[in-house]
Amino acid sequence: MNKTEILKAFNERSKNTLMETLDIEYVNVGDDFLTAKMPVNTRVHQPYGQLHGGATAALAESVGSAASNFFIDHKNQFINGIQLSINHIKGKREGTVFATAKNIHKGRTTHLWEVTIVDENNQLISVAKMTNIVLDIHKK
Template structure:
């Protein structure tokens, strides 16, 4: 990483303003050479009608982290990332607390990136696991 951890996290959190990530209260909280982690509170805002964490909110968290993580491997001045595939399995439900999503790279190509995103609760129990594919596109000027 060329920048310090707090600079990177602040940049990701700043870019989340006025987006779905802000609506869902997703916050990037940790970054390392091979991972990016974000958290999301589990409240009624992200519940399905039965009062449990909505799988779509979990998928939005996983995709947000997987997409953001790909930014480490591109030239941000001339390229951008689009998610092209997300597959997610929900293992365990929860009604309240905080979920954490950590993206780890599986494949880093010139035009595609593949990520594994594990979503856990505060005790480290696996809630969901996702695989996400991103495409690297050139910014057209």
Template sequence: MDKTAILQKFNEHSKNTLMDTLGIEYIAVGSDFLTAQMPVNARVHQPYGQLHGGATAALAESVGSAASNFFIDQKTQFINGIQLSINHIKSKREGMVFATARNIHKGKTTHLWEVRIVDEEDHLISIAKMTNIVLNSSKK
């Protein structure tokens, strides 16, 4: 499957989900990464007009979960996130943030991802570590 088709598939699966609500769009994929973007606007602000940490965490988990799909048999397996740890480094009020997931560990039953969230100028906004578990579809 070519890169454009992969991104289109991920974006199609996001329709009518939290990713769609937050405006998350998958924009780049490579052999060792997946990147998505999310607009920073009132929809993802906390009451003080800054990017909500929960929205940032949702972006990180979305990208980390989607990326694990490259390493499983999607006909017989699926992914569940089991742990997310995130540190918020810098606030943001408007513009765009970009989350890139890179694999740290690819096991048979768990995957570990580092997800870096940066702004348009590549300033670090947040950094996350996410663990996914690989489950058999019969347990879905």
């Protein structure tokens, strides 16, 4: 698959999910990264008009989980996130945030990702680490 096909496939899989609800869109992919974007508006605000940390965490987990899919056998395996740690550095009221997942560890059963979230001006908003487990699909 080429880059355009990969992004299209990830975005198609987001239909009728939390990713669609939050308007998360996968926008770039490379050999060692995956990037998604999310608009910052009232749909993802907390009561004080700032980007909700939970929405940021959902963005980080979405891109970190999706990125692990590059390293598994889709016919026999699937990914589950088992740990997410996130630090919120700066608030954001409007605009767009971009989350980029880069692999730190690619093991046989676990993957560790660093997810950096920046805004449209490349200002650091949050940093996350995510651990995924690779599970076997048990056929009945």
